[in-house]
Amino acid sequence: xxxxxxxxxxxxxxxxxxxxxxxxxxxxxxxxxxxxxxxxxxxxxxxxxxxxxxxxxxxxxxxxxxxxxxxxxxxxxxxxxxxxxxxxxxxxxxxxxxxxxxxxxxxxxxxxxxxxxxxxxxxxxxxxxxxxxxxxxxxxxxxxxxxxxxxxxxxxxxxxxxxxxxxxxxxxxxxxxxxxxxxxxxxxxxxxxxxxxxxxxxxxxxxxxxxxxxxxxxxxxxxxxxxxxxxxxxxxxxxxxxxxxxxxxxxxxxxxx
Numbered sequence: 001x002x003x004x005x006x007x008x009x010x011x012x013x014x015x016x017x018x019x020x021x022x023x024x025x026x027x028x029x030x031x032x033x034x035x036x037x038x039x040x041x042x043x044x045x046x047x048x049x050x051x052x053x054x055x056x057x058x059x060x061x062x063x064x065x066x067x068x069x070x071x072x073x074x075x076x077x078x079x080x081x082x083x084x085x086x087x088x089x090x091x092x093x094x095x096x097x098x099x100x101x102x103x104x105x106x107x108x109x110x111x112x113x114x115x116x117x118x119x120x121x122x123x124x125x126x127x128x129x130x131x132x133x134x135x136x137x138x139x140x141x142x143x144x145x146x147x148x149x150x151x152x153x154x155x156x157x158x159x160x161x162x163x164x165x166x167x168x169x170x171x172x173x174x175x176x177x178x179x180x181x182x183x184x185x186x187x188x189x190x191x192x193x194x195x196x197x198x199x200x201x202x203x204x205x206x207x208x209x210x211x212x213x214x215x216x217x218x219x220x221x222x223x224x225x226x227x228x229x230x231x232x233x234x235x236x237x238x239x240x241x242x243x244x245x246x247x248x249x250x251x252x253x254x255x256x257x
Contacts, residue, residue: 002235003234004234004235004236005032005230005231005234005235005236006032006033006234006235007029007032007033007034007088007089007230007233007234008032008033008034009033009088010029010033010034010035010088010089010233011034011035011036011037011080011084011086011087011088011089012026012029012034012035012036012037012087012088012089012090012091012233013036013037013039013063013076013077013080013087013089013090013091013125013129014026014029014036014037014038014039014091014093015039015040015067015091015092015093015094015121015125016039016040016067016093016094016095016144017036017038017039017040017046017049017093018038018040018042018045018046018048018049019040019045019049019194019195020194020195020196020222021093021144021189021192021194021196021222021225021226022038022040022091022093022094022144023038023049023222024222024223024225024226025091025093025142025144025225025226025229026038026049026053026060026091027053027058027226028223028226028227028229028230029089029091029226029229029230029233030053030058030059030060031058032230032233032234034059034088034089034233035059035060035061035084036053036058036059036060036061037060037061037062037063037080038050038053038060038061038062038063039062039063039064039065039067039076039094040062040064040094041064041065041066041067041094042064043062043064046062046063046064047062047064049062050062063076063079063080067092067094067117067121067124067125068113068116068117068120068121070120070124073121073124073125073128074124074127074128076125077090077125077128077129077132078128081132086132086136087129087132087133087136087139088133088136088139088140088233089139089140089141089142089233090125090126090129090130090133090139090140090141090142091142091144091229092121092122092125092126092141092142092143092144092166093142093144094117094118094121095117095118095144095162095163095196096113096114096117096118096159097156097159097196098110098113098114098118098156098158098159098162099114099158100155100156101155102154102157103157103158106157106158110158111158114158114159114161114162115158115161115162115165118159118162118163118165118166119162119165119166119169122143122166122169123169126141126169126173126184129141130173130177130182130184133177133180133182134177134180134181134182137181138180138181138182138183139181139182139183140182140183140184140185140232140233140237141170141173141182141183141184141185142185142186142187142229142232142233143166143167143169143170143184143185143186143187144166144186144187144189144225145163145164145166145167145170145186145187145188145244146159146160146163146188146189147188147189147190147246147248147251147252148160148163148164149163149164149165149166149167149186149188149244150164150167150188150244150246150252151252163188166186167186167188167244169184169186170184170185170186170242170243170244171242174241174242175242178241178242183232183237183238183240183241184241184242185232185237185240185241185242185243185244185245186243186244186245187225187228187229187232187244187245187247188244188245188246188247188248189220189225189247189248190214190219190220190246190247190248190249190251190252191210191214191219191220191248191249191251192219192220192221192222192224192225193219193220193221193222194222197219201219210251212256213251213254213256214248214249214250214251214254215249215250215251215253215254216249216250217249218249219249220247220248220249224247225247228245228247232245
């Protein structure tokens with residue numbers, strides 16, 4: 001019997017893969033045998049990241065595109081299917097923080113941008129990818145959300161709303177496509193050491209408060225989120241669907257003591 005985490009023969013598309021969580025996830029999937037297509041709006045960084053994986057003997061290629069553009073999302077999925085003949089795992093990870101401040105201060109442009117990149121991109125990608133997965137006998141979709149989807153915030157309202165939308169999208173798609181053996185789950189990371197969170201981690205006052213409310217008393221590492229993605233992509237996650245997996249060191253369940 002093959003390993004529960006063996007991804008040999010799989011093809012995976014990972015968005016926001018030029019750095020941070022996306023790169024860590026792409027790296028981990030490739031280490032476990034998948035052919036990984038790295039996608040990012042930054043073409044140079046995307047190509048560079050793919051080349052770094054290739055230099056280590058991993059199967060990786062770059063496919064730069066803008067996830068906020070529906071046509072580009074659909075074309076990207078079509079290109080993966082045309083080149084490899086299959087798409088087993090889709091990781092919708094690309095995201096932005098959006099405006100910081102009270103909910104009412106976000107402009108229409110702010111809201112459209114945050115929802116477009118963080119939520120609607122996942123809608124466009126899954127709408128194109130899942131039918132192909134179903135036709136091929138199944139697949140796994142992983143939506144990278146956040147613990148901001150699970151609790152209120154005074155500063156990142158649009159971001160939290162967009163991530164909560166991903167959690168509900170996972171549930172709805174899981175119900176819709178489960179009979180076709182397509183699993184859809186969300187990962188909700190807490191504070192993780194990535195470029196996305198570097199300003200927060202550099203804020204000593206914030207870190208003191210956050211770590212006091214986190215039972216493991218430390219931020220997460222990108223590879224710890226990537227490990228969950230590997231599980232969801234492989235046989236180890238074969239009976240998981242429609243779930244929001246919280247990977248936050250215990251922040252959400254803590255009373256702060």
